[in-house]
Amino acid sequence: MKVSVLAETLIGSEIIKIAGEVNQMKAKGAQIANLTIGDFDAQLYPIPAELQSNIVDAYADFQTNYPPADGVLTLRESVSDFLKSRMGLDYAAKNEILISGGSRPLIYATYLALIDAGDKVVFPAPSWNNNHYVHLLGAHGISVATQPENNFMPTAAELKPHLKGASLLALCSPLNPTGTMFSEQGLREICELVIAENKSRTAGEKPLYILYDQIYAQLTFGEHQHVDPVTLFPELRDYTVFIDGSSKCFAATGVRVGWGFGPAEIIDKMKAIVGHMGAWAPKAEQVAMAKYLKDTLAVDTYLGDFKTRIQNSLDTLYKGINALKNEGFAVDAIEPMGAIYLTLKIDYLGKSTPEGEVLKSSIDLNFYLIKEANIALVPFSAFGTNDMCWYRASVGACSADEIAAKIPQLKEALAKLK
Ligand SMILES: Cc1ncc(COP(=O)(O)O)c(C=O)c1O
Structure with a gap:
């Protein structure tokens, strides 16, 4: 059947493909630790109880019509207060x-509001979905490879050669897929490049914008502090669109309430774009989220407990991998700093399984581990990198105990590779 060139050439989510395979095996009774999808097991990590009852109340209160195109005012007010009190960011509800x-939809709307076909969009690899948004826009994507020694966060030196004439720099911290974050200095140096690039452009030229995805900003661990371009350099306010929302910090991926913020003129265009897509959050959920965000005690209590449990799961996996490394296995991991992800290395490409099958790619190794160790990961190649021996482990769908129980199985499976 003939479809558009865009549809013909669109790549579906690689992660959803792997998760589909895992679910099929689970349906056949396999006990698989599903560390693939960036989601939560709702039994393990339910949404906040207050949010849940606010949602039920909102439906009972007939909050079921079209919401305003930019969102329910009480929610925009709550978000404005939330940003101010938790991050010192000053954005008007109006x-x-x-x-x-x-x-x-906010990420897509940012791309649609700022990017023309052929425009240069710079983003790090690995990163989440920028390659797909670039494709949807017919933009000229420049994927900049990052390095494990920098925790796979992009550096100013890596980005610098690509910013001349670019329209968008897409950044994310804490980063999906790595669970690592910008240091203040690291982000500062990148921001300085953006400021210098914009100073070099004439008044009529489109500037270099930053898309700053901080959806995991509330999920940071230990001494790691979230930083953002506008707090560091207020002059970047005119050039920065922030992506944020409730999906990850309140384990509310299915509630579907996100928020973006930035310069009024851009937000106004994005509002029209989201409106044409009809990609509004359901009104009842908006009303409920508005009320929940105002309940500072409930939010603090939820985040405190949630972060402790996620961090415990990440640490369990991190320590397990390090123990295998110390035993001489070709594995490694990067300290978890934020989000729900651990970056780990499993360096067995080219080795053979007991059946004599050579593991030619990270996808082969991943499927071997699914079958032999009952652990499912996502290779970094699903996040726009070349094939390499680095993987993302997402801990939202497994308890720390389940994760700990899988380490011996991983060890056994790796020991069989020759
Ligand atoms: C970095 C990042 N931004 C945005 C999103 C999208 O979140 P939502 O489920 O609210 O659409 C995700 C989801 O995985 C993500 O990892």
Whole structure:
């Protein structure tokens, strides 16, 4: 059947493919630790109880019509207060904040509002979905490879050669897939490049914008502090669109309430784009989230417990991998700093399984581990990198105990590779 060139050439989510395979094996009774999808097991990590009852109340209160195009005003007000009190960011409910059905429509709307076909968009690899948004826009994507020694965060030196004439720099911290974050100095140096690039452009030229995805900003661990471009350099306010929302910090991926914020003129265009897609968040969920965000005690209590448990799971996996490394296995991991992800290395490409099958790619190794160790990961190649021996482990769907129980199985499976 003939479809558009865009549809013909669109790549579906690689992660959803792997997760589909895992679910099929689970349906056949396999006990698989599903460390693939960036989601939560709702039994392990339910949404906040207050949010849940607010949602039920909102439906009982007939909050079931079209919401306003930029989101329910009380929610924009709550988001504005939330940003101010938790991050010191000053964005007006009136015209600088936009609500949508989760954060994805906001990312797409940012691209659509700022990028023309052929425009240069710079993003790090690995990163989440920028390659797909670039494809949807017909933009000229420049994927900049990052390095394990920098925790796979992009550096100013890596980005610098690519910023001349670019329209968008897409950044994310804490980063999906790595669970690592910008240091203040690291982000500062990148921001300085953006400021210098914009100073070099004429008044009529499109500037270099930053898309700053901070959806995991509330999920940071230990001494790691979230930083953002506008707090570091207020002059970047005119050039930065933030992506944020409730999906990850409140384990509310299915509730679908995201928020973006930035310069009023851009937010206004994004509002029209989201409106044409009809990608609003359901009104009842918006009303409920508005009330929940105002309940500072409930939010603090939830985040405190949630972060402790996620960090415990990440640490369990991190320590397990390090123990295998110390025993001489060709594995490694990067200290978890934020989000729900651990970056780990499993360096067995080219080795053979007991059946004599050579593991030619990270995908082969991943499927071997699914079958032999009952552990499912996502290779970094699903996040726009070349094939390499690095993987993302997402801990939202497994308890720390389940994760700990898988380490011996991983060890056994790796020991069989020759
Ligand atoms: C970095 C990042 N931004 C945005 C999103 C999208 O979130 P939502 O489920 O609210 O659309 C995700 C989801 O995985 C993500 O990892």
